[in-house]
Amino acid sequence: MTQVNFFFADNKYAAKAVYISRKGFDIMPFNPKRVLFEQDALKYPLGRKLFDDFKGKDVQTGMLKSHNRVTDIPGKTPVQAYSEGKNTLVVGVRRTLNFESCKPSAHYQLPLATGCMGMCMYCYLNTQLGKKPYMRVYVNVEEILAKASEYIKQREPEVTYFEGAATSDPVPVEPYTGILRQTIDFFGSQELGRFRFVTKFTDVEGILEAVHNGHTTVRFSLNAENVIKKYEHRTPGAEERVSAAKKIAEHDYPLGFIIAPVLLYEGWKKDYGELLQMLKYKFSTYINRSICFEVISHRFTSRAKKNISEIFPGNDLPMNEEERRFKYGQFGYGKYVYDKEPLSDMESFFRERIAEIFPNGRIDYII
Numbered sequence: 035m036t037q038v039n040f041f042f043a044d045n046k047y048a049a050k051a052v053y054i055s056r057k058g059f060d061i062m063p064f065n066p067k068r069v070l071f072e073q074d075a076l077k078y079p080l081g082r083k084l085f086d087d088f089k090g091k092d093v094q095t096g097m098l099k100s101h102n103r104v105t106d107i108p109g110k111t112p113v114q115a116y117s118e119g120k121n122t123l124v125v126g127v128r129r130t131l132n133f134e135s136c137k138p139s140a141h142y143q144l145p146l147a148t149g150c151m152g153m154c155m156y157c158y159l160n161t162q163l164g165k166k167p168y169m170r171v172y173v174n175v176e177e178i179l180a181k182a183s184e185y186i187k188q189r190e191p192e193v194t195y196f197e198g199a200a201t202s203d204p205v206p207v208e209p210y211t212g213i214l215r216q217t218i219d220f221f222g223s224q225e226l227g228r229f230r231f232v233t234k235f236t237d238v239e240g241i242l243e244a245v246h247n248g249h250t251t252v253r254f255s256l257n258a259e260n261v262i263k264k265y266e267h268r269t270p271g272a273e274e275r276v277s278a279a280k281k282i283a284e285h286d287y288p289l290g291f292i293i294a295p296v297l298l299y300e301g302w303k304k305d306y307g308e309l310l311q312m313l314k315y316k317f318s319t320y321i322n323r324s325i326c327f328e329v330i331s332h333r334f335t336s337r338a339k340k341n342i343s344e345i346f347p348g349n350d351l352p353m354n355e356e357e358r359r360f361k362y363g364q365f366g367y368g369k370y371v372y373d374k375e376p377l378s379d380m381e382s383f384f385r386e387r388i389a390e391i392f393p394n395g396r397i398d399y400i401i
Contacts, residue, residue: 064151064169064206067121068094070106075125081173084125084210098124107166112344119166120153120268123207128172131181133196138399139328140197140230142185145178146213147171150203152234153267155346156295156332162201169202175213179220186227196221198231205233208240218244232292234269236278242285251326253290254279256313258305261297265351272309276316283320290398293384294330297352298376303383314391322394329384329400333358333371 069088075081088095096106107122109115133142149169150159159167172178186194198204198217208214214231221229222245232253244250259272270278283289291313296306314321332352334342339353358370371377381400388395 064123064210066093066123066169067118068096068106069123069125070096070098070104070168072098072100072124072126074127075173078127078173080175080211080213081125081127084171084173087210098126100126102126104166104168107168109166112165112341113347115165116153116167116345119164119168120151122166122168124168124170126170126172127174128178131177133181133185134200136197136200139200140195141189142182142194142196143200144182144196144198144217144229145172146175146198146217147202147204147207149201151206152203152269154234154269155265155267155342155349155351156334156338158338159201169207171207171211171213175216179217182220182227183224186224190226193226193228195228195230198229199233203233203235204231205235205237209237212240215241215244218246218250221249222247224249230290232290234266234275236270236274238278238281242281246287248286248288251288251290252279252282253292253326253328255292255294256309257293257295258297258302258309260305273312273316276313280316280320283317283323288326289323290326290328292328292330294328295332296329296380296384297332298372298380299352306383307387310387310391317392321392323392324394324396325392326396326398327384327388327392328398329380331372331377331380331401333361333369335367335369 069084071081071085076085085095098104098106104122104124107115107118109118128145133145135141136143147170149163149167150157151169182196185196198214204214217229218241221227228249228251230251230253232255234255238252254275256272256275257266262269262271279289279291293306293309296302317323317325334351334353342349342351342353353370355370359373360368361371362368372380384400385397388397
């Protein structure tokens with residue numbers, strides 16, 4: 035397994051990120067530098083467990099009145115603030131139990147966690163979670179799942195789908211919390227409830243024996259290996275993710291892959307073709323399974339470009355507005371997307387290659 039280590043210069047003459055080669059490092063489960071607890075979180079068994087677990091470790095701990103007001107994370111420059119946020123875990127209580135819509139992937143978001151330990155340059159969460167994007171978990175899981183049960187009953191006799199990774203990647207904290215295992219077991223018992231989440235991480239051992247009954251779909255976010263190395267810092271490589279996906283397949287979970295964001299550069303067909311060939315090799319015994327695919331091209335907003343440039347100074351992400359087409363999204367804000375012709379070429383490429391490799395595969399969408 036591989037990793038990018040981040041080092042941030044603190045002096046005023048060198049406020050710049052230094053990226054160390056992935057080779058030779060192991061990606062461990064999320065190892066936060068500090069863990070901050072909302073006071074009420076300790077009233078719940080999971081909150082108390084996490085407090086006791088981290089209290090004996092070499093980790094900074096602190097108390098908060100509210101998980102929505104976190105002021106104990108240092109960092110004066112955008113780079114420092116981002117780094118310190120990414121190394122902070124906040125343990126809180128989810129009080130708002132009205133679930134957000136999550137179209138088109140599900141009916142509702144399931145709010146188990148927010149944030150992600152990964153440092154992917156182009157992540158849309160860079161514009162969603164503030165200057166210090168900490169990871170947050172909610173300890174009142176039973177209350178959250180009880181609310182999910184209410185939503186399921188409201189839509190009877192239709193099946194209701196819940197997305198567990200709309201604003202997070204919950205896998206890195208699973209070794210500490212067990213919330214995915216608890217959630218998967220819950221949906222395994224729901225005749226009309228289904229759960230799905232996506233991850234870039236590989237710590238899936240804790241959910242392999244869950245009683246999912248085919249009601250949870252696990253999707254893995256993939257990209258060409260050179261794109262991962264350049265832009266998806268502090269995440270496993272493509273082969274490691276696919277190996278984790280194979281473990282999920284071996285335990286009969288419904289499985290999917292999100293290939294995103296697809297970058298259209300010189301030689302992209304070769305690189306993404308190699309990714310699909312690796313999938314074919316790794317999944318040779320599952321070639322006839324109904325695996326779902328989602329393919330999403332790279333796009334960015336003006337706000338995202340500004341934030342990314344502050345966090346990753348000198349980056350070479352393809353964000354030249356003159357080379358893109360401006361388009362209004364479903365939420366009312368504008369974004370820069372590829373022109374219609376290269377997008378059409380991308381769609382033809384993935385439809386043809388996926389159909390060749392996975393004859394029973396399902397492409398949910400290519401955008």
